[in-house]
Amino acid sequence: MMEGRTDRDPVTGTETTGHDWDGIQELNTPLPRWWLWTFYLTIVWGIGYCIAYPAWPLIDRATAGLLGYSTRAEVEAQIAKVDARNAEVAARLASADLATLERDDPAYHYGVAGGAAVFRAHCSQCHGAGAAGALGYPNLLDDDWLWGGTLDAIAATVRHGIRNDTDDDARWSEMPAYGEFLEVEQIAAATEFVLQLSGQAHDAQLAASGAVVFADECASCHMESGTGDRENGAPDLTDAIWLYGGSRESIIESITNSRFGVMPAWGPRLDEVEIKAVTLYVHQLGGGE
Amino acid sequence: MSDSEPTALYAAREPIFPRRVSGLFRTLKWWIMGVTLGIYYLTPWIRWDRGPNLPDQGVLIDLAGRRFYFFWIEIWPHELYFVAGLLIMAGVGLFLFTSALGRVWCGYACPQTVWTDLFLLVERWIEGDRNARMRLWKSGWTPRKIRLSLAKWALWMLISVATGGAWVFYYADAPTLLRDLITLDAAPVAYFTIMILTGTTFVLGGFMREQICIYMCPWPRIQAAMMDEETLTVAYRDWRGEPRGKGTKRRALAERAAASAQAAGPRIGGRSPRIPMPGIDPAVGMPEPARDEPGDCIDCNACVNVCPVGIDIRDGQQLACITCALCIDACDDVMARIGKPRGLIDYVAFSDEKRERAGQSSLSVWRHVLRPRTVAYTTLWSLIGLALLYALFARPEIDITVAPVRNPQFVVLSDGSIRNAYDVRLRNKHGEDRPFRIQVAGDAALRLDIEGIDATQVPVPADDMAHQRVYVIASANTDPALADATSIRFWVEDVISGERAYQDSVFNGRTEQ
Ligand code: SF4
Ligand code: SF4
Numbered sequence: 001m002m003e004g005r006t007d008r009d010p011v012t013g014t015e016t017t018g019h020d021w022d023g024i025q026e027l028n029t030p031l032p033r034w035w036l037w038t039f040y041l042t043i044v045w046g047i048g049y050c051i052a053y054p055a056w057p058l059i060d061r062a063t064a065g066l067l068g069y070s071t072r073a074e075v076e077a078q079i080a081k082v083d084a085r086n087a088e089v090a091a092r093l094a095s096a097d098l099a100t101l102e103r104d105d106p107a108y109h110y111g112v113a114g115g116a117a118v119f120r121a122h123c124s125q126c127h128g129a130g131a132a133g134a135l136g137y138p139n140l141l142d143d144d145w146l147w148g149g150t151l152d153a154i155a156a157t158v159r160h161g162i163r164n165d166t167d168d169d170a171r172w173s174e175m176p177a178y179g180e181f182l183e184v185e186q187i188a189a190a191t192e193f194v195l196q197l198s199g200q201a202h203d204a205q206l207a208a209s210g211a212v213v214f215a216d217e218c219a220s221c222h223m224e225s226g227t228g229d230r231e232n233g234a235p236d237l238t239d240a241i242w243l244y245g246g247s248r249e250s251i252i253e254s255i256t257n258s259r260f261g262v263m264p265a266w267g268p269r270l271d272e273v274e275i276k277a278v279t280l281y282v283h284q285l286g287g288g289e
Numbered sequence: 290m291s292d293s294e295p296t297a298l299y300a301a302r303e304p305i306f307p308r309r310v311s312g313l314f315r316t317l318k319w320w321i322m323g324v325t326l327g328i329y330y331l332t333p334w335i336r337w338d339r340g341p342n343l344p345d346q347g348v349l350i351d352l353a354g355r356r357f358y359f360f361w362i363e364i365w366p367h368e369l370y371f372v373a374g375l376l377i378m379a380g381v382g383l384f385l386f387t388s389a390l391g392r393v394w395c396g397y398a399c400p401q402t403v404w405t406d407l408f409l410l411v412e413r414w415i416e417g418d419r420n421a422r423m424r425l426w427k428s429g430w431t432p433r434k435i436r437l438s439l440a441k442w443a444l445w446m447l448i449s450v451a452t453g454g455a456w457v458f459y460y461a462d463a464p465t466l467l468r469d470l471i472t473l474d475a476a477p478v479a480y481f482t483i484m485i486l487t488g489t490t491f492v493l494g495g496f497m498r499e500q501i502c503i504y505m506c507p508w509p510r511i512q513a514a515m516m517d518e519e520t521l522t523v524a525y526r527d528w529r530g531e532p533r534g535k536g537t538k539r540r541a542l543a544e545r546a547a548a549s550a551q552a553a554g555p556r557i558g559g560r561s562p563r564i565p566m567p568g569i570d571p572a573v574g575m576p577e578p579a580r581d582e583p584g585d586c587i588d589c590n591a592c593v594n595v596c597p598v599g600i601d602i603r604d605g606q607q608l609a610c611i612t613c614a615l616c617i618d619a620c621d622d623v624m625a626r627i628g629k630p631r632g633l634i635d636y637v638a639f640s641d642e643k644r645e646r647a648g649q650s651s652l653s654v655w656r657h658v659l660r661p662r663t664v665a666y667t668t669l670w671s672l673i674g675l676a677l678l679y680a681l682f683a684r685p686e687i688d689i690t691v692a693p694v695r696n697p698q699f700v701v702l703s704d705g706s707i708r709n710a711y712d713v714r715l716r717n718k719h720g721e722d723r724p725f726r727i728q729v730a731g732d733a734a735l736r737l738d739i740e741g742i743d744a745t746q747v748p749v750p751a752d753d754m755a756h757q758r759v760y761v762i763a764s765a766n767t768d769p770a771l772a773d774a775t776s777i778r779f780w781v782e783d784v785i786s787g788e789r790a791y792q793d794s795v796f797n798g799r800t801e802q
Pocket of ligand 1 (some may be wrong): 394395397399400401402501502503506507508510611
């Protein structure tokens, strides 16, 4: 390709760039010049942007930019704006009594929504994101409560926790490990009685002797009827809800070695409004009393 | 390479000074411009009474309230499929028009064309027609040129502000917003939007013009792919017009031109590449019928002078042509004056070119417009339209959607019964508060419990949505409690009007954990 620049493609009549690869020529349809200038403009804009906004990463931060813009500050400003808008309802939530926060109270839904956030951040690790609990961690959706399901009872549980040694007001009880006091046969008999209490398949003969063991050893906390005692966090043994599972093996294990969970006191970590909010949230999950 | 002058990879924009033209298509375009601009600028000012609590603006996109009002139609966010449907219809409509009439959208209806036309009108009014404008362009910055330019830009700016301004009126109550805009009380986003649209209108309509169509817009590329042999598009009947020439010497000139063209090799095309047509070698073209008399084209350049994109249609169909048909008007005018039949430049289909060259007459317009392809597009378009209309009129004034809570799947209650939870949304499109009754059907053993409410009725505010958690409970050892899953149906009934709506869902029984 030495003929110079006036080459034209015979098919289209378009000028070629003069580049030729094995007989394939590159046509030249000139771009408009403003396009080029637009391209330069984007470069200038890019440089200006780097100067005006945070851009270049340094060791522990980035260049701040002349405008002092930061996404963090913007988020803070947005949060402040939302807080300001919610100031009235937030104040009502803070000052109102739990009992007066009825369902149609303007602060109720605000509290439930806030409580959901508190729950996700602090409670879901044990109780699960859907509050359904797990083996050993109570399900908060059902209608059974170890320590009570009224607003006040839930608030007290949240504030002081259960069987922790950091809060003097923590709810406290401790089931003995009966493996140390009772014979294996006695435990087996008591287990059959508990199965009978909850309406499950059981050995009636063993259950009859288990009733005696139960009356002697268990009834003081679980009550003679087996319906439990919320003062002591003693579970209702007659219902269909089992914290550690309701199978024969599991009940034997519970009686022999005893089981009980621990919950931290949230009083020191959450403020009063947060405790109120998470209480409202848990209360409306489906089992509130 | 280095010894010759470098190839120019960039080209400056060549100024274009379209001449005024009148005729059939120009008149049609004036009407279309008037109607479309009228619709655009005036629609937000149409009032429409919807009762006390709703806006009285005919067409309103209420982003904050999440409603789209179109006269008697009110669209909620969950009904956005209407918008999707309309967009699909617009797409199929474009297929239809393009396969029948080529880039008719570009030539008549595209905002870029309409506003450019409007800006040209202003330009012509202030600076004069083509020749005056060319003289002005070449002259230095005389006081007169400065005065005229300023007047032109000021008018353009007024149109641009009105254009940007009209846009925001679609998003808020127009009279209120106008007052707020003037007293500087409107939201910053309103000013910002107006500023951007003012800027784009001013630049695109006043300065960029055909550059948008040639270099920036994707439509021409897509539309070109939708045209076929039967598509009517603006073309020059070169078999009738050539050899072109002026006056008595036309024949000799034409011969000389032909000879020199042969010597120069293939003709140097227009400003943009020509589109090679399938089956035709553009360098050779169609075989010319032997003729010994001059063609009808008197080479007056009228068609070139009126062209808003500055091309010569006689070079063949071109990428830059927006098929505005103004060259047809210009040429028809000339033909009338020299006593020849109109239509040297005309809407011609590629298949007609073959016929006419072979001495046959072309097919009627209807034969081109009505053919299987366009009928198929029209059918598709109508079916979608009918489906949307049906959906529009069949949709109830109340609505329910149900989202089952799946974390956890179910909850065991102390009496052994199984409970599922559902997040239910109830929509009340009536202009007043209504109580809704919720019921569940699917198995007699299932019972419904509405969270926080002792009755089976939920109050739903006027023209709004209520969010309600609902529980469905199966007693221990009943079928649904033991089954893996049971199909259920939620019914909602407007207690006042008796209207009903439903949604299906599933009840999960106790499964082994
Ligand atoms: S090329 Fe694009 S911008 Fe130009 S008229 Fe056609 S659709 Fe409009
Ligand atoms: S050649 Fe020019 S005047 Fe003729 S239809 Fe195309 S754009 Fe319009």
